[in-house]
Amino acid sequence: MNSQPVQPIGTVKGPGETPNDYLLIAPDPERRVKHGEFVYYLALIEGETREILGRVTGRRPVKLLPDSFLADPGVPPATVAALLGYESEATELFEITVRVLGFHSAEMGDFINPRVPPVGGAPVFIATDALLGQVLNKRPRGGRGSAFLGSLLSRPEDAVPIALDVRGFTGTHLAVIASTGSGKSYLAGVLLEELLMPHNRAAILVVDPHGEYSTLQEMMNLGEFSEGNYKPRVRIFRPDQLRVRIDSLTVGDLRYLLPNLSEKMHYQLGRAFNFAQRSARNGHYTLEQLLYAVRQTAESKKESEGFDEDDPTTGALVWRLQSALGHSRIFHDFENLELEALFKPGQCTILQLNEIDRRDQQVIVATLLRRVYQARMDTAKGKLDRGDPSHLPYPVFCLLEEAHNYAPANADAVSSEVLKTILSEGRKFGVGIGLITQRPGKLDSDVLSQCMTQCIMRITNPIDQNRIAESIESVGRDLLQELPNLSKGQVVVSGASVNTPVLIKVRRRITPHGGQDLDAPAEWLQWFAQDRAAEQARDQALFVEKKIQYEDDGDVLWA
Amino acid sequence: MTHLPIGKIVKSNSHIDYVCQVFGQGETLHPPAPSAYGFGSFVAVELETAGEPSRALVGLVYNTLLMNPEFGALGPRLSPRSEVEIFSPDYLAETATLLGVIAIGWLDVVGQVHQGVPAAVATVNCLVRRLERTELLTFHADDAGQPQLRYTPLLLAHNHALVAPLLLAVIDQLGELFPLSRRRLTVMRNNIAWKSIVQPAG
Numbered sequence: 059m060n061s062q063p064v065q066p067i068g069t070v071k072g073p074g075e076t077p078n079d080y081l082l083i084a085p086d087p088e089r090r091v092k093h094g095e096f097v098y099y100l101a102l103i104e105g106e107t108r109e110i111l112g113r114v115t116g117r118r119p120v121k122l123l124p125d126s127f128l129a130d131p132g133v134p135p136a137t138v139a140a141l142l143g144y145e146s147e148a149t150e151l152f153e154i155t156v157r158v159l160g161f162h163s164a165e166m167g168d169f170i171n172p173r174v175p176p177v178g179g180a181p182v183f184i185a186t187d188a189l190l191g192q193v194l195n196k197r198p199r200g201g202r203g204s205a206f207l208g209s210l211l212s213r214p215e216d217a218v219p220i221a222l223d224v225r226g227f228t229g230t231h232l233a234v235i236a237s238t239g240s241g242k243s244y245l246a247g248v249l250l251e252e253l254l255m256p257h258n259r260a261a262i263l264v265v266d267p268h269g270e271y272s273t274l275q276e277m278m279n280l281g282e283f284s285e286g287n288y289k290p291r292v293r294i295f296r297p298d299q300l301r302v303r304i305d306s307l308t309v310g311d312l313r314y315l316l317p318n319l320s321e322k323m324h325y326q327l328g329r330a331f332n333f334a335q336r337s338a339r340n341g342h343y344t345l346e347q348l349l350y351a352v353r354q355t356a357e358s359k360k361e362s363e364g365f366d367e368d369d370p371t372t373g374a375l376v377w378r379l380q381s382a383l384g385h386s387r388i389f390h391d392f393e394n395l396e397l398e399a400l401f402k403p404g405q406c407t408i409l410q411l412n413e414i415d416r417r418d419q420q421v422i423v424a425t426l427l428r429r430v431y432q433a434r435m436d437t438a439k440g441k442l443d444r445g446d447p448s449h450l451p452y453p454v455f456c457l458l459e460e461a462h463n464y465a466p467a468n469a470d471a472v473s474s475e476v477l478k479t480i481l482s483e484g485r486k487f488g489v490g491i492g493l494i495t496q497r498p499g500k501l502d503s504d505v506l507s508q509c510m511t512q513c514i515m516r517i518t519n520p521i522d523q524n525r526i527a528e529s530i531e532s533v534g535r536d537l538l539q540e541l542p543n544l545s546k547g548q549v550v551v552s553g554a555s556v557n558t559p560v561l562i563k564v565r566r567r568i569t570p571h572g573g574q575d576l577d578a579p580a581e582w583l584q585w586f587a588q589d590r591a592a593e594q595a596r597d598q599a600l601f602v603e604k605k606i607q608y609e610d611d612g613d614v615l616w617a
Numbered sequence: 618m619t620h621l622p623i624g625k626i627v628k629s630n631s632h633i634d635y636v637c638q639v640f641g642q643g644e645t646l647h648p649p650a651p652s653a654y655g656f657g658s659f660v661a662v663e664l665e666t667a668g669e670p671s672r673a674l675v676g677l678v679y680n681t682l683l684m685n686p687e688f689g690a691l692g693p694r695l696s697p698r699s700e701v702e703i704f705s706p707d708y709l710a711e712t713a714t715l716l717g718v719i720a721i722g723w724l725d726v727v728g729q730v731h732q733g734v735p736a737a738v739a740t741v742n743c744l745v746r747r748l749e750r751t752e753l754l755t756f757h758a759d760d761a762g763q764p765q766l767r768y769t770p771l772l773l774a775h776n777h778a779l780v781a782p783l784l785l786a787v788i789d790q791l792g793e794l795f796p797l798s799r800r801r802l803t804v805m806r807n808n809i810a811w812k813s814i815v816q817p818a819g
């Protein structure tokens with residue numbers, strides 16, 4: 059309870075449309091009872107006076123000055139009323155709809171709905187900042203397992219800090235959804251900063267198709283992030299450092315990577331794959347050995363003992379495998395990105411996938427996710443020794459930008475299946491997924507509905523709004539209506555990581571944001587500001603590279 | 618000090634709707650000043666008390682009417698008014714000021730006040746006087762000292778054009794008598810003002 063007496067802002071009128079709503083009447087001259095504002099009334103619950111919190115979902119003026127009083131825009135209608143003898147300031151009255159959340163029970167860590175509407179005439183108060191700070195957060199800001207995301211939008215900045223429950227979204231997955239340019243990557247950056255703070259020390263992998271997360275490296279130099287001898291590590295893998303060993307590809311991956319396979323080729327590829335696996339020494343084989351397997355499994359091989367180079371299916375398969383895998387920097391005979399190098403508590407690994415073909419990206423993500431998931435399952439089941447490179451004795455969290463590329467709706471991608479598996483089963487083995495997308499309509503709907511924590515920012519497209527309404531129940535209709543009106547950096551967070559859906563203004567990032575929009579006019583003007591030598595040099599250069607200097611890892615390509 | 622009578626009951630239109638004739642020149646030593654019976658004034662109608670529980674009705678002046686038999690007599694007047702006063706004073710007395718008084722409560726013999734429709738009836742010639750300030754206070758204060766306006770429904774049901782201004786006038790008087798309760802009186806005042814002033818003008 060609050061010690062200082064609080065003035066009520068309105069009076070309960072009666073029940074609303076649904077059993078969870080009630081109406082109140084408020085003059086609200088200071089416009090404090092905004093949409094989304096939290097209010098409470100007092101009720102006696104099991105002998106204790108409780109604050110029954112609710113959220114304002116509607117507001118309707120019930121005392122309107124007659125239209126004809128508004129005839130002259132230069133004359134305030136109140137002065138017309140005064141002219142007739144109505145001199146009071148009280149010309150406005152609002153009927154406000156409140157959705158009841160309930161009282162916060164410390165033991166349950168949740169809101170409990172009293173299931174009884176308030177009595178008519180009961181005073182209603184605006185919840186104090188202190189009360190909201192207590193009841194909206196599952197964890198206190200800065201406490202273990204908390205991710206301080208920003209503060210409640212309806213209050214002054216920093217008045218009510220909101221911290222997500224890290225356990226909630228790393229366990230049952232996270233979705234960040236918004237139209238382009240609304241601040242998704244910025245918000246993800248904030249979350250990553252929080253995850254690597256000394257009170258979380260997470261093991262994170264970021265799939266970064268636009269190369270915008272490299273600025274997180276600053277964390278290694280900033281005091282906020284270190285404590286004792288803890289300091290977060292940020293590892294960046296650039297496209298030319300990414301390696302996927304050829305024998306880690308499944309037959310599905312291969313089929314996906316090879317364009318235009320005929321029925322025959324499909325069949326032969328399957329046989330060759332099995333052949334390669336059977337004949338591989340301790341499970342490893344090279345591209346050359348795979349090609350050998352293709353030749354060994356040729357149809358014509360059965361009849362004639364000798365190998366027929368002219369068999370068209372074999373030739374086509376060999377050619378396709380050569381061009382897809384042989385000429386790639388990513389698919390490699392021996393090297394592989396080891397899970398140990400990718401995942402470690404207190405480490406954020408950034409896979410820069412820019413400059414990589416979309417299909418290759420999907421295969422990289424699919425193989426990685428598959429290996430992580432397998433490693434976690436095997437480790438959990440005690441199948442792996444400590445020394446095994448796949449031994450992964452801690453939960454991990456993977457953040458995917460442009461998630462609709464990895465699990466598209468109405469299309470197939472090699473990564474869809476493993477992603478769906480992890481989303482439905484991953485919590486048992488401690489593999490958490492964070493999906494970021496600007497087109498929820500293009501994302502597989504099962505995938506979206508498996509993310510139990512949702513960060514939804516501005517969304518204007520009605521198709522995307524509908525998709526969200528379909529797959530995410532926890533966001534109320536009233537908050538969905540807000541989505542098109544949000545501005546940059548404002549987010550509705552709902553689901554497992556908060557006690558109730560909240561509208562937040564995202565905090566400022568500590569490290570710089572890497573995804574700045576390109577400033578075309580500035581760059582054009584810059585062109586003329588250069589001296590001639592530089593200009594000529596640039597004319598001759600094929601690519602314009604922009605470099606940012608970093609202390610630890612040297613240059614980072616900015617694309 | 619009790620106020621002097623301002624007039625007497627001459628007729629009634631219903632159980633609560635009385636007509637009081639204001640004493641004119643010559644009927645009393647001190648004819649009342651017009652401010653003594655203005656619109657919205659609270660009055661007491663003194664009853665015959667012998668053996669009766671009620672001592673007086675409390676009423677509210679809601680209307681006035683001037684009677685003038687001379688009105689419509691368009692012929693030339695032979696004697697000037699100053700001479701009429703001397704030569705035929707009873708002729709002058711035919712002009713009269715009538716007050717519409719609505720009964721909104723009563724005072725009983727033990728000094729208690731009650732709001733609402735009184736059981737007792739005033740009779741013709743009952744004297745009417747202004748209510749004193751202390752009487753006004755006790756009449757409107759409930760047991761806790763808070764103002765009460767339980768006769769409001771009575772006024773609202775009294776279908777008369779001046780009911781809304783009457784209520785506003787009453788509330789304004791109460792605001793002065795109960796300065797601590799002005800906030801709640803303002804709610805009521807604004808409500809009546811909005812419905813009677815702003816809404817009809819829209």
Ligand SMILES: Nc1ncnc2c1ncn2[C@@H]1O[C@H](COP(=O)(O)OP(=O)(O)OP(=O)(O)O)[C@@H](O)[C@H]1O
Pocket residue numbers: 236237238239240241242243244245496546547548563564565566571573574575
């Ligand atoms: N909370 C914030 N505070 C200040 N600036 C912000 C905030 N959120 C976003 N911005 C700014 O808005 C711009 C766009 O943000 P961001 O790159 O995160 O958008 P996005 O949703 O990831 O867009 P895209 O769909 O293109 O990836 C950036 O320049 C960023 O600096």
Ligand SMILES: [Mg+2]
Pocket residue numbers: 242243244573
């Ligand atoms: Mg982005």
